[in-house]
Amino acid sequence: MPAVRRAMVLAGVMAVVVPGTARAGRSDFAWLFGSEVLPERGVELQQWVWEEDGKDGPLHTRETSLWWAPTIGITDQLELSLPIEMGWHVDSASAPSFTLQAYGLDARYRFVSQDPVDKPAFAPLVRVAVKRDVTQRDGVIGQADLVGTYDVSDAVQLAADVGFAMEVHSGSRASEYELHPGVGMSVKAVGDLRFGAEAYAELSLQDSTASWAVVGPNLAVTHGRFWLSAAFGIGVYHISYAPRVVWGVLF
Amino acid sequence: MGTAAADGGRVVGKVTVTEADGKPAIGAEVVVYVVGYPEPPSTTVTTMTQKDRRFQPELVAITRDETVTFPNKDVFFHNVFSQSTTRPFDLGSFKRDEAKDKQFPSLGVVDVYCNIHPEMAATILVVPNQRHTRAAADGKFTIDGVRPGTWTVFAYTRRATRPASAKVTVVAGADVTAELALVRGAEPAHPNKYGEKYREPSKPYH
Numbered sequence: 358m359p360a361v362r363r364a365m366v367l368a369g370v371m372a373v374v375v376p377g378t379a380r381a382g383r384s385d386f387a388w389l390f391g392s393e394v395l396p397e398r399g400v401e402l403q404q405w406v407w408e409e410d411g412k413d414g415p416l417h418t419r420e421t422s423l424w425w426a427p428t429i430g431i432t433d434q435l436e437l438s439l440p441i442e443m444g445w446h447v448d449s450a451s452a453p454s455f456t457l458q459a460y461g462l463d464a465r466y467r468f469v470s471q472d473p474v475d476k477p478a479f480a481p482l483v484r485v486a487v488k489r490d491v492t493q494r495d496g497v498i499g500q501a502d503l504v505g506t507y508d509v510s511d512a513v514q515l516a517a518d519v520g521f522a523m524e525v526h527s528g529s530r531a532s533e534y535e536l537h538p539g540v541g542m543s544v545k546a547v548g549d550l551r552f553g554a555e556a557y558a559e560l561s562l563q564d565s566t567a568s569w570a571v572v573g574p575n576l577a578v579t580h581g582r583f584w585l586s587a588a589f590g591i592g593v594y595h596i597s598y599a600p601r602v603v604w605g606v607l608f
Numbered sequence: 609m610g611t612a613a614a615d616g617g618r619v620v621g622k623v624t625v626t627e628a629d630g631k632p633a634i635g636a637e638v639v640v641y642v643v644g645y646p647e648p649p650s651t652t653v654t655t656m657t658q659k660d661r662r663f664q665p666e667l668v669a670i671t672r673d674e675t676v677t678f679p680n681k682d683v684f685f686h687n688v689f690s691q692s693t694t695r696p697f698d699l700g701s702f703k704r705d706e707a708k709d710k711q712f713p714s715l716g717v718v719d720v721y722c723n724i725h726p727e728m729a730a731t732i733l734v735v736p737n738q739r740h741t742r743a744a745a746d747g748k749f750t751i752d753g754v755r756p757g758t759w760t761v762f763a764y765t766r767r768a769t770r771p772a773s774a775k776v777t778v779v780a781g782a783d784v785t786a787e788l789a790l791v792r793g794a795e796p797a798h799p800n801k802y803g804e805k806y807r808e809p810s811k812p813y814h
Contacts, residue, residue: 396700398685433700473696474713582802607802 385543385577387588387601388557389518392480392506394467395430395607403428403438403605411597412569421445426463428605433471438463442488459498461488478508484520495527502537512545516555534562541575549579555588557599569596582607616753617778619739621786623747623763633792636765639669639733640749640788641740642776644759649673650738653709656720656730658686663720663730667766669740672715676732679707687723689801694718694734698801721798726806729795731766754778763788767795 383401384391395401405424412418426440442458463486470476482504490496502520509515520537541555558570571590578585583606590599619642625633649671657664659681670676678688680702688708689698694716699708701724712718712734722728733740743749743763751761756778764771772788800806 396698398701430700472710475711581804 383584383605384586384603385514385551385553385575386516386518386539386541386555387575387586387603388555388571388590388599389516389539389541390465390482390484390502390504391516391586392467392482392504393471394434394436394465394482395428396471397430397433399430399436400608401428401605402426402608403603405601405603407599407601409569409596409599411592412567412595416448416450418446418448420447422458434467434469436465438465440486440488457491459488459490459492461486461498463488463500479505480507481505490524493524493526493530496524497526498522498524514543516541516543518557522559531563536560536562543575543577551577553577555590557588557590558594566595568594569599570594571596571599573598615780616755617780618783619749619751619754619761619776619778619786620783621749621761621788623743623749623765623772623788623790625747625765625768625790625792628769628791628793633765633790636790636792637665637667638743638747638749638763638765638790639667639740640743640751640761640763641669641733641735642751642754642759642761643736644757645737645755647671647737647739653677655679656732657681658688658722658728661722661725661728663728665742666730667733667764668730669733669735669742670712671738671740672734672736673711673713674734675709675711677707677709680704685724686728687801688720689723690718690720691799691801691803692716692718695732698723719798721800723801726798726800729766729798733764756780761786761788763790765790765792767792769793 383393403426407422409420423443424440426438428436428438430436440463441460444458445455447453465482465484467482469480484502486500488498490498500522502518504518507515518539522535524533526532537559539557543551543553545551553575555575556572561567570593572593573588573590575588585604587602592598623638625636627633654668654670654676656676657679680686683704685701685703687701690696694714695712695718697710715734715736718732720730739751739754741749741751758777760773761776762771762773768790772790774786774788776784776786778784
């Protein structure tokens with residue numbers, strides 16, 4: 358309906374025009390999970406790419422990881438991804454290596470409606486992932502995140518993400534446990550472009566030297582069926598920097 | 609639809625719809641509504657069916673806070689959505705004999721489309737009271753229970769270049785007549801739910 362005609366019909370029904378609710382994308386953050394999920398039967402291709410550079414002190418470990426998955430909306434509040442993960446590892450003590458790291462299932466459930474009118478300002482989401490670590494003979498990775506986003510306004514969103522990860526082995530090798538806390542803020546700048554900042558850490562419960570933390574700026578953008586979020590994490594503990602890019606294409 | 613209300617008057621009349629070239633518009637769906645005062649919503653749930661790659665009906669008027677249900681009666685999927693600022697929504701893809709509901713809490717015009725079938729288009733008018741009705745095939749209409757006073761009665765059909773309107777003064781227990789004329793244009797193109805052009809017209813087997 359052309360704008361002029363719409364305006365005239367609007368006048369006829371005394372319309373109250375509410376602000377648009379367009380969002381920058383499925384997630385406004387790169388290291389933190391967002392709370393949006395696909396609509397029922399929606400299909401998306403998602404990719405995460407991230408680097409962890411300068412870990413492990415003198416070894417100067419540099420890891421680049423790729424997470425790639427088709428994601429399917431099971432219901433309007435539950436989505437399921439089928440990821441495979443690959444990694445490139447470089448350090449000063451061994452030859453570089455590139456390998457398939459893991460495959461598995463990654464489910465995200467949003468507890469509240471995503472409808473633009475009905476959705477509450479606070480949206481909690483839980484994520485559970487189970488993956489087979491193919492670099493280990495019997496390794497299984499479990500991950501869980503409890504995410505909460507809060508829309509301060511149409512332009513400002515806050516997020517908190519408390520993650521837990523574990524790698525369990527049935528053999529003699531010790532299992533590993535980590536906490537993954539993060540917080541962030543995203544502000545609509547212009548159109549579908551958003552800027553903000555986020556802080557994120559991976560804290561080993563066995564070995565504090567394996568822990569690291571970053572803080573840095575982020576951005577998020579949406580164009581049609583494509584969305585992208587990126588963050589440049591600057592090391593504040595046991596790491597030099599950790600950039601991460603997440604994008605998705607809806608079908 | 610309007611329902612009888614005690615102490616009200618009736619607005620009766622006829623709406624004529626012509627195409628832009630002046631020829632009579634065949635099969636135009638027309639709603640007629642009176643504005644000027646609010647009423648609470650009814651408990652009626654309006655149905656907008658998807659059948660034969662069309663919304664049926666293609667135009668409805670509802671009272672603010674009422675609900676519309678969207679059943680799919682085709683053998684293939686539909687993805688009903690609206691980018692309207694009055695009431696944006698995305699029902700996702702759903703199959704035959706499934707239905708999804710939406711409530712409409714704001715007054716205004718809601719253009720509804722299918723993300724899979726670009727030829728499917730419908731309009732929901734969210735109006736402030738229950739004094740609305742559909743004109744019959746011959747254009748005649750009756751709105752019962754209109755509160756006494758001077759109000760504006762509107763008529764609208766999809767693709768109309770503008771709504772038609774007339775001032776009416778309603779007296780309790782009496783009829784007031786309104787004759788309204790609409791001119792219908794072409795269906796404007798619309799983007800899909802991603803804001804993009806549709807890739808291609810849908811095929812009969814979709």
